Amino acid sequence: MRRPTLEEVAAAAGVSKMTASRALRGAADVSKDSILKVREAAERIGYVGNQLALSLSAQRTNLIGVVVPSLSNVVFPEVLSGISAVLEGTGMQAVFGLSDYDPDKEREVIRNMLSWRPSAMIVTGLDQPDETLRLLRQADIPIVQLMDLDGEPVDFNVGLSHGAAGEAMGRALLTTGRRRIGYVGSGLGRDLRAAKRKRGFEMSLRQADLSLEAEEVAPDFSSPSLGKRLTRALLLKAPELDCIYYSNDDMAAGGVFACMELGIAVPDRLLIAGFNGLEIADALPVRIATSHSPRREMGETAARLALQAMTPERERLERIVAFTPRITLGSE
Amino acid sequence: MRRPTLEEVAAAAGVSKMTASRALRGAADVSKDSILKVREAAERIGYVGNQLALSLSAQRTNLIGVVVPSLSNVVFPEVLSGISAVLEGTGMQAVFGLSDYDPDKEREVIRNMLSWRPSAMIVTGLDQPDETLRLLRQADIPIVQLMDLDGEPVDFNVGLSHGAAGEAMGRALLTTGRRRIGYVGSGLGRDLRAAKRKRGFEMSLRQADLSLEAEEVAPDFSSPSLGKRLTRALLLKAPELDCIYYSNDDMAAGGVFACMELGIAVPDRLLIAGFNGLEIADALPVRIATSHSPRREMGETAARLALQAMTPERERLERIVAFTPRITLGSE
DNA sequence: TACGTTATCGATACCGGTATCGATACCAAT
DNA sequence: ATTGGTATCGATACCGGTATCGATAACGTA
Numbered sequence: 001m002r003r004p005t006l007e008e009v010a011a012a013a014g015v016s017k018m019t020a021s022r023a024l025r026g027a028a029d030v031s032k033d034s035i036l037k038v039r040e041a042a043e044r045i046g047y048v049g050n051q052l053a054l055s056l057s058a059q060r061t062n063l064i065g066v067v068v069p070s071l072s073n074v075v076f077p078e079v080l081s082g083i084s085a086v087l088e089g090t091g092m093q094a095v096f097g098l099s100d101y102d103p104d105k106e107r108e109v110i111r112n113m114l115s116w117r118p119s120a121m122i123v124t125g126l127d128q129p130d131e132t133l134r135l136l137r138q139a140d141i142p143i144v145q146l147m148d149l150d151g152e153p154v155d156f157n158v159g160l161s162h163g164a165a166g167e168a169m170g171r172a173l174l175t176t177g178r179r180r181i182g183y184v185g186s187g188l189g190r191d192l193r194a195a196k197r198k199r200g201f202e203m204s205l206r207q208a209d210l211s212l213e214a215e216e217v218a219p220d221f222s223s224p225s226l227g228k229r230l231t232r233a234l235l236l237k238a239p240e241l242d243c244i245y246y247s248n249d250d251m252a253a254g255g256v257f258a259c260m261e262l263g264i265a266v267p268d269r270l271l272i273a274g275f276n277g278l279e280i281a282d283a284l285p286v287r288i289a290t291s292h293s294p295r296r297e298m299g300e301t302a303a304r305l306a307l308q309a310m311t312p313e314r315e316r317l318e319r320i321v322a323f324t325p326r327i328t329l330g331s332e
Numbered sequence: 333m334r335r336p337t338l339e340e341v342a343a344a345a346g347v348s349k350m351t352a353s354r355a356l357r358g359a360a361d362v363s364k365d366s367i368l369k370v371r372e373a374a375e376r377i378g379y380v381g382n383q384l385a386l387s388l389s390a391q392r393t394n395l396i397g398v399v400v401p402s403l404s405n406v407v408f409p410e411v412l413s414g415i416s417a418v419l420e421g422t423g424m425q426a427v428f429g430l431s432d433y434d435p436d437k438e439r440e441v442i443r444n445m446l447s448w449r450p451s452a453m454i455v456t457g458l459d460q461p462d463e464t465l466r467l468l469r470q471a472d473i474p475i476v477q478l479m480d481l482d483g484e485p486v487d488f489n490v491g492l493s494h495g496a497a498g499e500a501m502g503r504a505l506l507t508t509g510r511r512r513i514g515y516v517g518s519g520l521g522r523d524l525r526a527a528k529r530k531r532g533f534e535m536s537l538r539q540a541d542l543s544l545e546a547e548e549v550a551p552d553f554s555s556p557s558l559g560k561r562l563t564r565a566l567l568l569k570a571p572e573l574d575c576i577y578y579s580n581d582d583m584a585a586g587g588v589f590a591c592m593e594l595g596i597a598v599p600d601r602l603l604i605a606g607f608n609g610l611e612i613a614d615a616l617p618v619r620i621a622t623s624h625s626p627r628r629e630m631g632e633t634a635a636r637l638a639l640q641a642m643t644p645e646r647e648r649l650e651r652i653v654a655f656t657p658r659i660t661l662g663s664e
Numbered sequence: 665t666a667c668g669t670t671a672t673c674g675a676t677a678c679c680g681g682t683a684t685c686g687a688t689a690c691c692a693a694t
Numbered sequence: 695a696t697t698g699g700t701a702t703c704g705a706t707a708c709c710g711g712t713a714t715c716g717a718t719a720a721c722g723t724a
Contacts, residue, residue, distance in 0.1 A: 002391075002472075003449070003470075003471070003472065005709095005710060005711085006710065006711065007710075007711095015673080015674090016673065016674045016675085017674085017710090017711085017712095018673070018674055018675085018712080018713095019672085019673060019674075021711070021712065022673090022712095025712090027712095029671075029672060029673075030671095030672070030673085031671075031672060031673090034672080034673085046466070046467075046470045048443065048446050048447055048467075048470075048471075049447045049710095049711080050388075050447060050449060050709095050710055050711065051447040051448045051449075051711095052384055052387050052388040052393070052448065052449060052709085052710075052711085053388055053679090053709075053710035053711035053712085054710080054711055054712075055384050055679095055711090056382075056384040056385055056388055056678095056679050056680065056681090056709090056710085056711075057678075057679050057710080057711050057712050057713085058679085058711085058712070058713095059334075059679065061384070070413075071403075071409035071410070071412055071413050072409065072410075072413065074406065074409075076409075077403035077404065077406075077408075077409045078403070078404075080403055081402075081403050081404065081430070084430050093444060095427055095428075096427075096428050098413070098416050111380065112425060114380050115380055115381045115382060115383040116383045116384065117335070117382060117383075117384060134378075135380075138335075138378045138380075139335070139380075140334075140335065223611050223615070224611065224612050224614075224615035225611060225614050225615045227615070228615050253612070253615070254615050257615050257616060257617045260592075260617040261617050279555050279556065279557060280556050280585070280612070282556075282557050283555070283556035283557040283559070283560050283585070283586050283589050284589060285589045285592040285593050337679095337680060337681085338680065338681065339680075339681095347703080347704090348703065348704045348705085349680090349681085349682095349704085350682080350683095350703075350704055350705085351702085351703060351704075353681070353682065354682095354703090357682090359682095360701095361701070361702060361703075362701095362702070362703085363701080363702060363703090366702080366703085381680095381681080382679095382680055382681065383681095384679085384680075384681085385679075385680035385681035385682085385709090386680080386681055386682075387681090387709095388679090388680085388681075388708095388709050388710065388711090389680080389681050389682050389683085389708075389709050390681085390682070390683095390709085391709065
């Protein structure tokens with residue numbers, strides 16, 4: 001008692017498999033009478049088409065593989081939502097995979113996805129090891145590398161320069177007169193983009209003959225709790241700081257909470273700066289500085305690019321789409 | 333210049349397709365010599381297996397379809413992470429779909445997934461329309477319904493009773509002596525589980541001859557910003573409230589921020605209660621009451637159940653796994 | 665009446681794997 | 695020399711669709 005096949009629908013409708021196939025797809029060369037009979041039969045016995053057979057036969061799938069490092073960081077669910085929204089109604093279907101920030105796992109996830117013969121792939125970042133890049137290149141489908149911009153893409157690239165974003169935030173903070181600057185971050189070994197922001201940030205300080213007075217970094221995943229804990233630790237070591245740069249807004253929110261508990265005026269005495277422009281930053285009772293990264297738009301753009309790259313239009317597409325995060329200082 | 337097939341690997345290795353197939357799968361009846369030749373050839377020409385052909389031939393896939401309403405609510409990414417983690421290394425692969433809280437869209441997403449012949453399905457909630465339920469039943473694979481518990485499952489059910497959770501929170505709040513109670517919520521038309529919690533909550537009030545003094549509900553998606561805005565509006569209408577129940581912790585966090593700005597002491601003057609036990613609740617500078625829902629565990633349990641249900645063990649499995657959220661009042 | 669056109673349909677091959685079973689070679693035992 | 699067992703291999707069928715092309719019937723026209 002398996003799932004009914006087209007053959008069975010055809011038998012129930014008293015026509016051949018081919019006629020049934022044509023009838024259900026709305027193809028030409030079928031009489032109205034046959035169409036009705038086949039539709040009725042399919043409905044009656046609960047026929048659901050088989051994409052495996054269809055895709056094998058058609059030599060292409062309606063799948064777009066998407067690999068992100070994690071879902072814990074709100075950034076990625078938002079990117080995925082953007083991708084999903086654009087694909088909606090196009091007949092294309094996103095398939096998500098998680099790499100957990102682990103390059104080996106990422107390679108296996110990608111290899112797995114490629115075995116489903118997706119029509120395009122969207123992956124996070126530009127820092128894949130050679131073997132992974134080779135897999136992607138050999139797949140001979142449009143590849144979109146997402147989020148990051150500092151590097152040479154396999155094919156298409158949608159993102160922003162995290163180095164430049166860190167540097168821009170550094171310069172912006174310096175214009176507010178802050179000089180005693182600290183850093184709080186998490187998981188820099190894995191989160192390469194946060195590490196790039198930090199390097200860019202430090203570079204901007206050096207150009208002003210400054211450097212980070214203190215920093216506190218933990219290997220854990222980023223979260224408000226961790227941000228709070230590390231901020232307390234940092235302020236114990238370096239109570240004179242007038243500004244702290246965080247690896248992202250989650251951590252920065254924790255910084256805000258720490259300051260509230262310690263009675264430190266934000267942003268008057270201590271300016272707090274994050275990254276992402278998360279929704280939570282808007283709701284906080286005090287303003288923080290942040291770079292607004294267009295996460296959803298990047299997802300949407302990547303999906304659109306993937307769709308277009310599957311058409312002959314492919315040749316005429318820009319290979320790199322650069323976004324620039326908008327900085328708000330929140331202090332004024 | 334398509335992707336190389338097994339046939340081509342076989343030709344390059346000087347053996348037949350069957351021998352190549354056996355060699356790559358590590359099956360019996362192949363000489364060491366052939367294995368080496370085939371492996372080398374496959375590596376050299378960059379062969380990647382074709383799951384379409386494999387699954388069509390084997391009459392089963394390694395796919396588990398998962399449908400959630402959204403990724404905007406942190407709850408669902410956590411559930412998905414749990415599912416992903418359990419499936420890791422089992423050879424099974426989760427495929428995610430989004431319904432956007434839209435029953436029609438959910439039905440189409442499910443229909444789409446079924447056309448890939450997944451080996452199991454995990455869907456959110458028990459409130460699917462009949463047509464969707466029929467699709468799921470006819471698929472003749474293990475179906476796990478997730479998150480919710482108030483209803484009759486198709487097959488397996490993992491979740492918690494949101495009605496009971498709301499009621500329990502109501503009773504708990506009453507024991508603290510609070511009597512003037514308000515409600516702040518969002519999107520109750522779509523978020524059926526939040527609506528169930530509210531109903532349970534109101535029932536517990538009625539049992540104490542009380543009712544909600546005021547409520548503020550908006551159709552938007554839940555967020556700290558919305559929680560903040562609605563809290564301000566509610567406190568304008570009903571400044572004497574000593575307790576507010578929120579549709580979830582995101583909204584409750586916004587309530588905390590509103591109180592901070594209004595100079596209202598939390599929890600001394602106003603007790604704030606949410607749902608979920610989100611990470612952010614721990615980091616807030618003041619304590620709120622919340623029900624800790626084991627989101628990740630529910631995902632893990634659902635995945636484990638799906639895996640077991642695909643084995644002969646199926647008959648011996650509990651069909652309903654009930655979780656009970658742990659309530660913390662935060663006030664003491 | 666013979667013929668071309670059009671509408672409709674179905675037989676067959678194919679997509680890229682795997683299950684199955686028969687074929688072959690080699691060796692040991694009788 | 696015959697037999698039987700073992701190791702290795704390949705031909706074939708099949709999974710469930712669709713593309714392709716030839717077949718058939720109905721019809722109008724020369």
